[in-house]
Amino acid sequence: MAGTSSSGRTRKPVELHVLHGDPSNLGSKEIAKRQNVQYPPMEDLTPPDYFSNFEKKCWHDLAEKFKATRVLSTMDSWSLELLVETYAEWREHKDVLDREGYTQIQITPTTGASKEVAHPRAALKQKAHAQCVALLLQFGWTPAARTKTQQLGQLEQDPIGNGFGNRPNV
Numbered sequence: 001m002a003g004t005s006s007s008g009r010t011r012k013p014v015e016l017h018v019l020h021g022d023p024s025n026l027g028s029k030e031i032a033k034r035q036n037v038q039y040p041p042m043e044d045l046t047p048p049d050y051f052s053n054f055e056k057k058c059w060h061d062l063a064e065k066f067k068a069t070r071v072l073s074t075m076d077s078w079s080l081e082l083l084v085e086t087y088a089e090w091r092e093h094k095d096v097l098d099r100e101g102y103t104q105i106q107i108t109p110t111t112g113a114s115k116e117v118a119h120p121r122a123a124l125k126q127k128a129h130a131q132c133v134a135l136l137l138q139f140g141w142t143p144a145a146r147t148k149t150q151q152l153g154q155l156e157q158d159p160i161g162n163g164f165g166n167r168p169n170v
Contacts, residue, residue: 042072048081054091058084071139083135090132093125 045067047059063080066072072080097119106117 040074041070042067042074042076047084051084052088055084055088058087066139066141071141076139079135079138083132083139086128086132086135090125090128093121093128096121097125 042063045060045063047056047063051059059080062084063072066076066080100119100121102119102122103116104119105114107114
């Protein structure tokens with residue numbers, strides 16, 4: 001299957017290249033070619049009817065942010081839905097663990113000995129967290145991605161005199 005269009009890394013949308021500040025590795029022809037096949041932006045930001053009130057609030061918050069950065073297209077509604085549901089699941093586990101604690105006492109039936117074990121929801125919370133981060137990576141929204149997109153401060157000429165030239169003043 002080598003050499004087919006499905007082999008290799010998944011192509012990143014042009015908007016994410018620009019958002020991350022690395023459009024230079026794409027030529028102008030490649031940018032134009034990719035922009036021509038982009039899906040139309042998602043205009044209807046109405047959450048699914050079966051969402052809870054909390055999920056609807058999350059949907060509106062995330063959809064507006066993704067739309068503002070031109071990352072959200074009509075093809076992304078299911079991905080956004082999964083992201084919101086995963087976040088709501090993580091939040092539910094977190095609320096239970098905050099109430100009940102992250103550990104429980106388990107008593108061995110045969111000996112009667114007790115030991116402290118992790119709450120079963122702790123593993124579920126960790127799994128939901130990993131899924132949420134993976135979905136955020138698909139949208140290009142992680143702390144690392146935001147760091148790459150933040151505006152750097154003004155450049156100073158060799159601020160500490162070590163001969164390295166222009167460096168950001170951050």
